Every structure is written in structure tokens, then in C-alpha cells.
Amino acid sequence: MKKSGFSLIELVFAIVIIAISVMTIPLMLSQSAKNDSFSLMQESILAARTKMGNILSYMWDDNAIETNSTMIVVLDVKNGDSELDRNMSTLNSNRRIGHIPKDKRRHMMEGNSTVMTFPSTAVDVNITDLNDFDAKTTSIAFSGTGSATDNFDYLDKNLSLATKVYYIDDKTDYNATNITFDFDVSTKKSITAVNNTTNIKMIELNVTSQSYQPFVFRTFSCNIGQSKYLYRTAN
Numbered sequence: 001m002k003k004s005g006f007s008l009i010e011l012v013f014a015i016v017i018i019a020i021s022v023m024t025i026p027l028m029l030s031q032s033a034k035n036d037s038f039s040l041m042q043e044s045i046l047a048a049r050t051k052m053g054n055i056l057s058y059m060w061d062d063n064a065i066e067t068n069s070t071m072i073v074v075l076d077v078k079n080g081d082s083e084l085d086r087n088m089s090t091l092n093s094n095r096r097i098g099h100i101p102k103d104k105r106r107h108m109m110e111g112n113s114t115v116m117t118f119p120s121t122a123v124d125v126n127i128t129d130l131n132d133f134d135a136k137t138t139s140i141a142f143s144g145t146g147s148a149t150d151n152f153d154y155l156d157k158n159l160s161l162a163t164k165v166y167y168i169d170d171k172t173d174y175n176a177t178n179i180t181f182d183f184d185v186s187t188k189k190s191i192t193a194v195n196n197t198t199n200i201k202m203i204e205l206n207v208t209s210q211s212y213q214p215f216v217f218r219t220f221s222c223n224i225g226q227s228k229y230l231y232r233t234a235n
Contacts, residue, residue: 104228
């Protein structure tokens with residue numbers, strides 16, 4: 001009767017193959033964890049960018065709506081670059097450097113040397129301008145039954161987006177041949193003091209989670225008003 005079995009060398013090969021397979025398990029688990037961490041980070045970056053885009057869709061300041069109009073105009077500021085102050089000449093008292101003295105073009109709020117309109121210092125409950133996002137936090141966490149539909153399919157259930165709004169210095173030399181804008185975040189000032197007002201607001205978004213190191217998004221919005229579209233009426 002003939003019997004079959006493993007030879008010694010076959011047994012050795014089997015042990016080696018099994019050992020190699022076992023050794024790769026920690027590497028596979030580590031790579032899987034890295035992939036999950038990367039997915040969570042990308043998800044949080046997308047959430048932060050979406051939030052920042054939403055914030056920037058609001059107007060620069062509540063006081064920038066022109067009287068008896070819906071046009072957003074440029075405001076006087078207390079601590080901005082003096083080159084960007086209004087031109088106090090009789091002809092263009094509501095214009096500043098770079099403004100075109102034509103109807104429906106960017107201009108400053110109607111005023112004079114004694115009566116000017118400055119940015120609001122208010123942070124309101126109802127969000128209507130950039131100021132109102134200051135100290136607001138958006139959290140993505142389990143709610144209701146904790147189902148995926150409650151969380152918009154976010155993998156990270158501990159994501160927090162905390163917003164702060166500041167003024168920063170807007171000093172630059174507009175007489176230079178090559179103008180350089182340096183947004184120095186170390187100069188940030190409280191949004192609630194009128195004496196801090198400059199022509200640049202900085203929106204700072206602090207993103208935190210239990211899954212990875214926190215990071216910060218920053219963007220800037222300028223006191224430039226808007227131009228009004230020219231369009232053909234029905235008449």
C-alpha cells in the first residue's frame with residue numbers, strides 16, 4: 001500500500017510561506033489605518049473649504065449697504081492704510097484711489113470729513129455679515145438615531161469647525177512699481193472695536209477632531225464694495 005505525505009523540504013516551504021503571510025498582516029493593518037486617516041483628513045478639508053465658501057458669500061459689513069439702495073459700498077475705517085482713505089476733494093468726496101468717478105462704479109458711503117460711516121462692531125445672532133460668524137462653532141456629530149443620514153455620510157463624528165473673525169493690517173505702498181501684499185496674521189485685532197477697523201478682515205477656521213492633529217484655514221476679505229450691473233430695462 002502506497003502512502004503520500006509532505007517531504008521535509010515541502011514542510012519547510014510551507015512554514016516559510018505562512019511566516020511571510022503572517023508578517024504582512026501588521027503592514028496591511030497599518031496601511032489600512034493610514035488610508036482611513038487620510039480619508040478623514042480629506043473629508044475635514046472639504047468640510048472646511050465648504051464652510052469657508054459659505055462664509056465668504058456674506059457681505060463684508062452690515063453698514064456697507066448704501067442708504068436707499070441695495071448696493072454694497074466702501075466704508076471709512078479708523079486704522080487702515082491712509083492711502084485708501086476717501087478723497088476729500090469737493091468733486092470726489094465719496095471716492096478713493098483707484099475708484100472711477102462714474103455712475104454704478106465702486107464708491108464710498110456718501111459722507112464728509114465730519115460725517116462718515118464706519119464698519120459695524122456688532123456680532124449678531126442672526127448672520128448677515130462676516131462679523132456674525134465670530135466665535136461661531138459648527139459641529140459634525142451623531143444626532144437623532146445616529147444614522148448615516150443624520151450625519152450626511154461623514155466618517156468623522158467628532159469634527160468641529162470654530163470660526164473667528166479679525167481685522168489685520170492693510171499697509172502697503174501703492175506708489176511702488178511692484179506692489180506686494182503681506183497678510184501678517186500676527187497683527188490680528190478684535191472685530192468688536194471700531195478703533196481696530198482696517199480694510200481687511202481675516203476669517204480663521206480652526207478645525208479639530210479626535211482622529212488627527214488640528215489645523216487652521218485662513219482667508220481674507222477686503223473693504224472694496226461692489227459695482228452695479230448695467231442692464232436693459234423693459235421700457
